[in-house]
Amino acid sequence: MTSRLALKNISKRYPAVVANDGVDLTVQPGEIHAVLGENGAGKSTLMKIIYGVTAPDSGQVFWDGQEIHVSSPAAARQLGIGMVFQHFSLFDTLTVTENIALGLPQGTRLDELERRIADTANEYGLDLEPSRHVHTLSVGECQRVEIVRALLGRPRLLILDEPTSVLTPQAVGKLFDTLRQLASEGCSILYISHKLDEIRALCHTCTVMRGGKVTGVCKPGEQTEASLSRLMIGAEPPVVTHRPAPPREKLLSVHQLSLGKAHPFATELSNISFDVHAGEILGIAGVSGNGQQELLAVLSGEDTRADPNAVWFDGQAVGRRSAAWRRARGMAFVPEERLGRGAVPELSLAQNILLSHQDNSTIRRGFIRKGEISRLAGEIIERFGVKAAGPQAQAGSLSGGNLQKYIIGREVTRRPKALLVAQPTWGVDVGAAAQIRSELLALRDAGCALLIISEELDELFQVSDRLIVIAKGRVSPAIKTAEADLDLIGQWMSGLWAGSAATESAHV
Known part of the structure; x- marks a missing residue:
C-alpha cells in the first residue's frame, strides 16, 4: 500500500536547539498515528513542517508516494492536509465565521459558511455559535473552532496537536467517535497528545520522539501506560501524593456573587458562594464556557464590576480592587491562555x-x-x-x-497567600504534569489557598481537597473529593444538583 505521508531524514535546527534530527515517519491511509514525546521533543516543529508553516533544513516529504515541497499552509490545504494547532491562530476581534472564512477562497458567502459551520459542529457534537466573536470564547471553545475549521476542508490528513487538552471527558468521547469515523472513510490522522490513556484507546500506531529524534515505533494498544511513559521520558511518571490536611482560616471567600454579562456572549454569574481556606485546594469542574472565565476575572481583579462585599481576600472586601492591588497583597493567578x-x-x-x-x-x-x-x-x-x-x-x-x-x-x-490557576497542566507531558501537581500540593502544604479550574477531572480528583462544579454561571455545593465520584461530578456538570435551577425545572 502506498503511504499517505512519508518523511525521510527530516532535520530542523534553530540557533539554540536541534528541534528535529533525522526524523522518519510514515502514515498510512485511514491510520490514526500518534506522535508521542515530552515537552520540547520536536513534535510540534515536525507537524509545522508537514503543514508548511516551517521549512526543513534537510530531508524529504512524500505525499501519496510523490516527493513534494509544502511551501505554505495554503499549499498544504490544497493537498488535503488540515491542522489543529495547540496554540490557536484566531483573530480575537472577528467572529467564528469570519475567522474560518480567512482560510477559504475569496467570494465565500458568509451566510452559507455559517450554516456549514453549524451543520459540521452539530454533526460531530461540537457545540459552537458561528456568530460569536472569538474574544468572548473560552480556550475550550476556541479549540472547537479550530477543529471545525479543519473538518470543513474534508482533509485527507488531519493533524491534531493536543486536541483534547481543554475538552471534557464527554467531549473527548465525541471527538474520538468523529476521528474513528474519519479514519474509516480513509482520512489519515496524526495525533499529538501527552495523555497516554487516549493514545492507547484511539491510535493504531505510535512514533516516539525524544530530543528531536525518533526513539521507537510501536502499537500503543499492546503497551501499558507505564511502558509508553518509559519510551517517552525514560522512566515512569513520578507518583503524586495527596495527603489529607486540616484546612486553616478562610483566605478567599465569595458571597452571593451575581454579575451581569460583560458582553452579549458572556455567561451571567448567579448567586455564587464558596470559601477557600489556607492549606486547601478547591477544585472547580465544568464544561468549558459555563462561567469559568467570568469567575476567574472577578477573583483576579480583571473584572471589578462585582459588589465590593461579594469577594473577600485575607479579611478584606476586594470586589472592586484591581488585579495589581490583589497581587501586591499576596494573590497570584495563572490564566488559561498562555500566550x-x-x-x-x-x-x-x-x-x-x-x-x-x-x-x-x-x-x-x-x-x-x-x-x-x-x-x-x-x-x-x-x-x-x-x-x-x-x-x-x-x-x-x-x-x-x-x-x-x-x-x-x-x-x-x-x-503567594492564594493562587488561582486555570488549566494548570494544559499541554504538558506526564512527567511535567506530575511535577506541577506536586508543586501545587507543596504550596498547599505551606499554607497557600489554591483554587484550580480544570477540565481534567482526573487532575481535580488527584489534587483537590474539595470540589465544586460550575454550570451555566451557577456553582454546586462543595463536596469533599474523597466523597465524590466521576458519575456524580458528571451529573453536576449538566447543572443537575439538589436545589439547582436545572433540577427544579426537571421536576416541574
Whole structure:
C-alpha cells in the first residue's frame, strides 16, 4: 500500500536547539498515528513542517508516494492536509465565521459558511455559535473552532496537536467517535497528545520522539501506560501524593456573587458562594464556557464590576480592587491562555518575570534590576525543567508545555497567600504534569489557598481537597473529593444538583 505521508531524514535546527534530527515517519491511509514525546521533543516543529508553516533544513516529504515541497499552509490545504494547532491562530476581534472564512477562497458567502459551520459542529457534537466573536470564547471553545475549521476542508490528513487538552471527558468521547469515523472513510490522522490513556484507546500506531529524534515505533494498544511513559521520558511518571490536611482560616471567600454579562456572549454569574481556606485546594469542574472565565476575572481583579462585599481576600472586601492591588497583597493567578495573557510572546523569559514579580527585589527606585530578574528566570528554568535557551529566550519560542511550566513556576515562586490557576497542566507531558501537581500540593502544604479550574477531572480528583462544579454561571455545593465520584461530578456538570435551577425545572 502506498503511504499517505512519508518523511525521510527530516532535520530542523534553530540557533539554540536541534528541534528535529533525522526524523522518519510514515502514515498510512485511514491510520490514526500518534506522535508521542515530552515537552520540547520536536513534535510540534515536525507537524509545522508537514503543514508548511516551517521549512526543513534537510530531508524529504512524500505525499501519496510523490516527493513534494509544502511551501505554505495554503499549499498544504490544497493537498488535503488540515491542522489543529495547540496554540490557536484566531483573530480575537472577528467572529467564528469570519475567522474560518480567512482560510477559504475569496467570494465565500458568509451566510452559507455559517450554516456549514453549524451543520459540521452539530454533526460531530461540537457545540459552537458561528456568530460569536472569538474574544468572548473560552480556550475550550476556541479549540472547537479550530477543529471545525479543519473538518470543513474534508482533509485527507488531519493533524491534531493536543486536541483534547481543554475538552471534557464527554467531549473527548465525541471527538474520538468523529476521528474513528474519519479514519474509516480513509482520512489519515496524526495525533499529538501527552495523555497516554487516549493514545492507547484511539491510535493504531505510535512514533516516539525524544530530543528531536525518533526513539521507537510501536502499537500503543499492546503497551501499558507505564511502558509508553518509559519510551517517552525514560522512566515512569513520578507518583503524586495527596495527603489529607486540616484546612486553616478562610483566605478567599465569595458571597452571593451575581454579575451581569460583560458582553452579549458572556455567561451571567448567579448567586455564587464558596470559601477557600489556607492549606486547601478547591477544585472547580465544568464544561468549558459555563462561567469559568467570568469567575476567574472577578477573583483576579480583571473584572471589578462585582459588589465590593461579594469577594473577600485575607479579611478584606476586594470586589472592586484591581488585579495589581490583589497581587501586591499576596494573590497570584495563572490564566488559561498562555500566550498574550500569561506571557508576552515577544519579551524574554526574564522580562516576563515582571508580569508578577514587582517588588523591591526586581524594581528599585524606579529601575528594573535586570540581573535579579535574569537570576529568578534562571532558577525557574532549572527548578521546573523548562527547555529554553536561557533567561533571555523569547517566551514565544518555547513549546506550549514548557511555557506552561515557566508560568506556573513564576507564580509558585512568589510564595503567594492564594493562587488561582486555570488549566494548570494544559499541554504538558506526564512527567511535567506530575511535577506541577506536586508543586501545587507543596504550596498547599505551606499554607497557600489554591483554587484550580480544570477540565481534567482526573487532575481535580488527584489534587483537590474539595470540589465544586460550575454550570451555566451557577456553582454546586462543595463536596469533599474523597466523597465524590466521576458519575456524580458528571451529573453536576449538566447543572443537575439538589436545589439547582436545572433540577427544579426537571421536576416541574
